[in-house]
Amino acid sequence: MQQLLTFIRKEFLHVIRDRKTLLMLFGLPIAQIVLFGFALSNEVKNSRIAVADYSKDPVTTQIINEIASGNYFDIQRTLQSAAQLESAFKKGNIRMAVIFPANFSNDLTHTGKATIQVIADASDPNLATTITNYITRIINNFNTQTALTAGQPLQIIPEMQFLYNPELKGAPNFVPGVMALVLMLVCTMMTSVAIVKEKELGTMEILLVSPFKPIYIIISKLAPNLIISIVNLFIILILSALFLDLQVKGSILLLTFDSMLFILTSLSIGLLLSINAKTQQAAMMASLMGMMLPTMLLTGFLFPIENMPVALQVLSNLVPSRWYFIIVKKVMLKGLGITAVWKETLILAGMCLLLFAISLRRFKIRLQ
Amino acid sequence: MIKTLYFLLEKEFRQIMRNKSIVRMLLIAPVIQLILLPLAADYSVKNISIAVVDNDHSTASQRLINKITSSGYFRLTGYTGSYNAALGLVEQEKADLVLQIPAHFERDLVRENSQKLYIAINAIEGTKANLGGAYLNSIITDFNDEIRVDWHTTGTLTASEAPQISVASSNWYNPYMNFHLYIVPAILVTLVTAMASMQTAFNIVQEKESGTIEQINVTPIKKYVFITGKMIPFLVLGIILFTLGLLVGWIFYGIVPVGSFWVLYASLVDYLFAMLGLGLLLATYSVTQMQAMSLSFFFINIFNMMSGAFTAVDSMPAWAQAIVETFPPSHFIRIMRMVVLKGSGFGDILYDLGAMAILGVILNGWAIVNYKKTA
Numbered sequence: 001m002q003q004l005l006t007f008i009r010k011e012f013l014h015v016i017r018d019r020k021t022l023l024m025l026f027g028l029p030i031a032q033i034v035l036f037g038f039a040l041s042n043e044v045k046n047s048r049i050a051v052a053d054y055s056k057d058p059v060t061t062q063i064i065n066e067i068a069s070g071n072y073f074d075i076q077r078t079l080q081s082a083a084q085l086e087s088a089f090k091k092g093n094i095r096m097a098v099i100f101p102a103n104f105s106n107d108l109t110h111t112g113k114a115t116i117q118v119i120a121d122a123s124d125p126n127l128a129t130t131i132t133n134y135i136t137r138i139i140n141n142f143n144t145q146t147a148l149t150a151g152q153p154l155q156i157i158p159e160m161q162f163l164y165n166p167e168l169k170g171a172p173n174f175v176p177g178v179m180a181l182v183l184m185l186v187c188t189m190m191t192s193v194a195i196v197k198e199k200e201l202g203t204m205e206i207l208l209v210s211p212f213k214p215i216y217i218i219i220s221k222l223a224p225n226l227i228i229s230i231v232n233l234f235i236i237l238i239l240s241a242l243f244l245d246l247q248v249k250g251s252i253l254l255l256t257f258d259s260m261l262f263i264l265t266s267l268s269i270g271l272l273l274s275i276n277a278k279t280q281q282a283a284m285m286a287s288l289m290g291m292m293l294p295t296m297l298l299t300g301f302l303f304p305i306e307n308m309p310v311a312l313q314v315l316s317n318l319v320p321s322r323w324y325f326i327i328v329k330k331v332m333l334k335g336l337g338i339t340a341v342w343k344e345t346l347i348l349a350g351m352c353l354l355l356f357a358i359s360l361r362r363f364k365i366r367l368q
Numbered sequence: 369m370i371k372t373l374y375f376l377l378e379k380e381f382r383q384i385m386r387n388k389s390i391v392r393m394l395l396i397a398p399v400i401q402l403i404l405l406p407l408a409a410d411y412s413v414k415n416i417s418i419a420v421v422d423n424d425h426s427t428a429s430q431r432l433i434n435k436i437t438s439s440g441y442f443r444l445t446g447y448t449g450s451y452n453a454a455l456g457l458v459e460q461e462k463a464d465l466v467l468q469i470p471a472h473f474e475r476d477l478v479r480e481n482s483q484k485l486y487i488a489i490n491a492i493e494g495t496k497a498n499l500g501g502a503y504l505n506s507i508i509t510d511f512n513d514e515i516r517v518d519w520h521t522t523g524t525l526t527a528s529e530a531p532q533i534s535v536a537s538s539n540w541y542n543p544y545m546n547f548h549l550y551i552v553p554a555i556l557v558t559l560v561t562a563m564a565s566m567q568t569a570f571n572i573v574q575e576k577e578s579g580t581i582e583q584i585n586v587t588p589i590k591k592y593v594f595i596t597g598k599m600i601p602f603l604v605l606g607i608i609l610f611t612l613g614l615l616v617g618w619i620f621y622g623i624v625p626v627g628s629f630w631v632l633y634a635s636l637v638d639y640l641f642a643m644l645g646l647g648l649l650l651a652t653y654s655v656t657q658m659q660a661m662s663l664s665f666f667f668i669n670i671f672n673m674m675s676g677a678f679t680a681v682d683s684m685p686a687w688a689q690a691i692v693e694t695f696p697p698s699h700f701i702r703i704m705r706m707v708v709l710k711g712s713g714f715g716d717i718l719y720d721l722g723a724m725a726i727l728g729v730i731l732n733g734w735a736i737v738n739y740k741k742t743a
Contacts, residue, residue, distance in 0.1 A: 032673070039684045039691075043683055092706050114533050115534050115535070115536050129545070130499065160501055281570055281657065282389050284657065293405060296678075308407060340459075
C-alpha cells in the first residue's frame, strides 16, 4: 500500500511538473466554456439580405420597413438587376434576396393577390428554412394586420413559448456537450500516452522486473488523471454557474458520481489504447484523429441522434459521452433525480467495468 | 541548397512511409470518417416528437392533429388531456414540443372569430426548436386557410375582401435541401486541419525529444531549409488527403464541385501554408510530444467548434466573429462551401484567400523567429 502511494505521488509530480501540459489541461475547459458559452447561439438573427423592389409603392415600402424593423434581418443592400443578385450570392455577402415584382401593387389592388419572391441561399439548408419562415411570418403578420382592419374571419393565432431556454442560448445545450467532449478526450489522451511512454523510454522494463504489482502500475497511472479531471469538472460547473447562469438544478452528489463513472470509463479507453500502441505518436494519433470527430458528432449535442441512420445510432450507443451527455442534461439542466438516469448510469458502469477488465487482461507483463 | 533540400525531403518521406501505422492513421482513418460521419451530421429535421393536449375533442382539433402527423415532420408521441402530463413527456425527452388546443376551441373560433393555440417547445436544442416551431407554424397557417375556405363554401361566412400577399420561396444552390452538400466540405476541412497542423508539430518535436535535432543544428543546413524540408511532406500529404476526400464526396455523396478545381487547390495550398505554420509554431513552444499534442488539441478543438463547420458563425456576437476571423479554418470552410456549392471564382473569394495568406505569413514568421531563439 505504501508502495502504491509512493508511485501515485511520483506520477503526480510528473504531471504537475509539465507546466505546458497542465496549462492545456485546465486552460482548455475554461477557454471552451467561456468561449462557447458566450459565443455559440442557435438564434438566427441579423441575417444579411438584399432587397430588390421593382414596384416601389407605399405597400412595398411598408413591408420593407417591417422586415428591417425586427432584429431578424439586416438589409445589406438594394439590388438593381438579376446579375447583381447572382454575384452577391457568390461572394457570400447575403443569405437571402427578397424581390417585389414590378406589377406588385397593381396586382394587389386589382386582384387582391400579390406575390413576393424570396430566394434563399440554401447551401445551409436549415438556415434557409429558418429565415424563409421568418419572412413568411412577417408577411403573414402584415396580412393579418390588414385583414383585421378589413375583418378577416376565423383567425387562429399560434402562441409560442420556448421552454427551459427562452432566449435560445447555445449554452444550455453546449455546456453539457463540451463537458462530455472535453472530459472524455482529455482523459483518453492523457492516459493513452502514460503507459506507452514508459515502453518507449524503456523504463517499463524496470517497472516490470520490480516486485511492484502490474495492477499497481495501472492504478498509479490513472490516479492523477482522475483527480485532475474531477477538479476540471468542478471548474466547469463553477464557471457555468457564475458566467452562464447555469446552476446545477439536481443533486450535485449524483452528478459527481456519474461524472466519476464517466471519467473512469474514458480513462479505461485510454488505457486500452495505450496498451495496444507501440509508440507515443501512434497512441496520440489514435486518441486524437481516431476519436475526436466521432466523439464530437456521435455524442448528440451537435446533431440529434434520432436523425441518424440506424447503423450510426447503434454505433453511437458505444460512445460513452453519449450517455453522459444525457445524464448531464437531465440532472444539471432539468433537475431530475436518479430515477430518471438509472439506465444511463448502469450503462456507463457496465462499459467502465468491461473496458477495465479487457485492458487488465491485455496488459502484458512481458516484453515481447 | 536545392540539393540539401532534396536529401532532407527524401529522408522525411522515408521516415513517414516506413511507419505503416502512421500512414494508416493519416490517410485511412480520415477517409473512413469522411464516409461515415456526414451520415451522422444530418440536420434535416423530420422526426420531431409532438405531444398534443386536446381539451377540445372536436372535429377541428382532430383534423388539425391529422394534418400535423401526416405532414411528415412530426411524430405524435403523446395525446393527453392535461398540460402537466405533456410537460412530463418533454422532461423524459419523449416529446420535443407540446401543442395545447384549448377547450371549446372550435365553438369559440366561430363565435369570437379568433382563437389561440398554445405551443411550448423544448428549446435546449435550439436548431430543433427553431425548425420545429417553423414547421408547426406553417402547418397551422395552412390549416387556418383550409378552415376559412370550408366555411366560405358552406356559405356560413362571407369572403373577406382583405388583400392577400403570398410568399413564393425558392432555394438556390441546393434546391433539394440536401444537408450533405453543406456538411461534407466542412468535415473534409476539419480532417485536413487535424492532420496538417498536428503532424507537423509532432514530427518536429519528435526530433527534439529523441535528440536528433541537435545533430541537424550542428550541420551547415540552413534553418529555413530544414523547416521547408519538414513542411513539404505534410503539404503533399495534405493535398493527397484532400484529393481522397473529394473522391469520397463524389463517390459516396455525389458531390461534384461546381467551381473549378484550380481555385480549390490554390486555396488549399494557401490554407495548408497557414496551418503548417501553426504546427511549426506549436512545435517551437513544446519540448515533449505530450506538450505538442496538448497544444494542438487545444487549437483544433476550438477551431472545430467555432469555425462554422458545425455551428453558425452568423449568430455569434460581434466579438466572437472577430476572433473567428483569425482562425484559418473558418476562411477555408467558407471558400470550400462557396466554390463547391455555388461555383465562386477567384474574384469572389479574394478576401478569404488574402486573410489566410496574411495569417500564414504571421504564423510562419513567428515560428521562425521563435525557432531561432530556442534551438
